[in-house]
Amino acid sequence: EIVMTQSPATLSVSPGERATLSCRASQSVSSNLAWYQQKPGQAPRLLIYGASTRATGIPARFSGSGSGTEFTLTISSLQSEDFAVYYCQQYNNWPRLTFGGGTKVEIK
């Protein structure tokens, strides 16, 4: 099983600032990585796939990078609606998908 590890567990950021979230895979997943956003009481929402391609309707302030085992999600200027939990997901081992433990982005 490919284990996905996210850091930090919690990130405190002020509105308007940049947030950088990390995701590490236990083995190479190439660019087969997605990012999701989840707000309290809601289902996850797809943000990024292919490590760097924004899903339909996702604002340009969200960007993804990386390949192999190291990945980054960057939110360039945090808006109030961006405070949420973010999960990475590998699909290199499709259909056996695995998610990271999540990073909570909270208001500083």
Add this chain to the structure above:
Amino acid sequence: EVQLVESGGGLIQPGGSLRLSCAASGFTVSSNYMSWVRQAPGKGLEWVSVIYSGGGTYYADSVKGRFTISRDNSKNTLYLQMNSLRAEDTAVYYCARNIVEAAAGDYYYYGMDVWGQGTTVTVSS
């Protein structure tokens, strides 16, 4: 409107059975790759199962032999039959549509783009 609506969750004793339903609208379940994903209280996301458009099924090791994914094409509905339930199966269960393109035996995956609102399963005596 593309939508998924889960139902069937509830409180069940250990060892019991439950069937979850996921009704789709705006697209055809049988033409897509559909998954169940669960989230234990205060925890992260865990993939549970997938059914391919061609009917093939796969399961996480944690539920293999106990859970069965299926669909009813006439009702455009996805199901998850859960047997021999354990306390560790307690979670919110989401159904989701996978974006997959299959070509010449290869699969090109683009994430889960449509999710239901979730249904809560609590396994407790």
